Amino acid sequence: MSSLENDKDYVLSLEKGIAVIKIFNQVNQKLTLTETAELLNMTRATARRFLKTLQVLGYLETDSKYFWLSPKILELSSAYYNSNPFAKMAQHYVKKISILTQETCTISILQNDSALCIAMHEIPRIMNVNIKVGDQLPLWLTANGRVLLAHTSSEKMCNILKNIDYKKYTECTVSDEQSLIQKLKQTKEHGYCIVNQEYEKSLVSLAVPLKNNHGEVIASIGITGADSRFNDFEISRNLEVMFKIAEEFKNINF
Incomplete structure (x- = not known):
């Protein structure tokens, strides 16, 4: 376990959620639940929770098989530029x-x-x-x-x-x-x-x-x-x- 994981102020679940967002790119434009879990070395159950949460928040879209980033993800980059x-x-x-x-x-x-x-x-x-x-x-x-x-x-x-x-x-x-x-x-x-x-x-x-x-x-x-x-x-x-x-x-x- 890393020193960060031992830090009580470090939110490991947030790190994993960001990792899910970052896994989508020019190569991985659309991913299944299984592919996401394998790429991030997560269990399918863990990957499902992150994908579902990001979908509910509007940052991912899905057709029930594949997941992909939604236009709402641009809010994150615009926040950086605007601030x-x-x-x-x-x-x-x-x-x-x-x-x-x-x-x-x-x-x-x-x-x-x-x-x-x-x-x-x-x-x-x-x-x-x-x-x-x-x-x-x-x-x-x-x-x-x-x-x-x-x-x-x-x-x-x-x-x-x-x-x-x-x-x-x-x-x-x-x-x-x-x-x-x-x-x-x-x-x-x-x-x-x-x-x-x-x-x-x-x-x-x-x-x-x-x-x-x-x-x-x-x-x-x-x-x-x-x-x-x-x-x-x-x-x-x-x-x-x-x-x-x-x-x-x-x-x-x-």
Whole structure:
């Protein structure tokens, strides 16, 4: 039993209920009772209670065999955006940068050991960028992620680095801790990060930190597109746009 489960103030049933909601995604769009129980390592009886409760509350719909998320689930995300001025402002900035650079733009924040996308504006292309709001991407393998990782505390960085599985996504993927540490140092020194086809072949991402008016890095903003469009001239031009927006962002009080 974990320390959290021993904590009298920790509601384990709430954790399980949230896990049921999170199990639905692009792959698991509809699930049966049995599938839900198996995916979450629950008994059928336990899974049934959670599914039934979420259905009664309006967050799930069912045809008696399958369950799926209802539109009411959007209330949960809208509550975050409506109560967080930074999140509301983030969408304005990704759209602005996306239009100026003509590339898909995202803003991410540090969430445990991932870069959580909280805002995104897409420029339609033949080869679209497969990133959506709510996606959690590897800190070590994305430009947004490396910016966040480079500006976190030494202790947190060490904890994250020791748990990385250096899987080869492409032939360009960084393959060891020392190489990654060097890239993180360069990111902090240069004030930006570029990841060239390390996560997905033919895609390049470019990111800069977003700081509050106290100089603290609270997020990263990045653009992603085809490697053919990221020559030296375009990288320089796009960085100029992104640095200007980041400076503008720093003057806002949250």
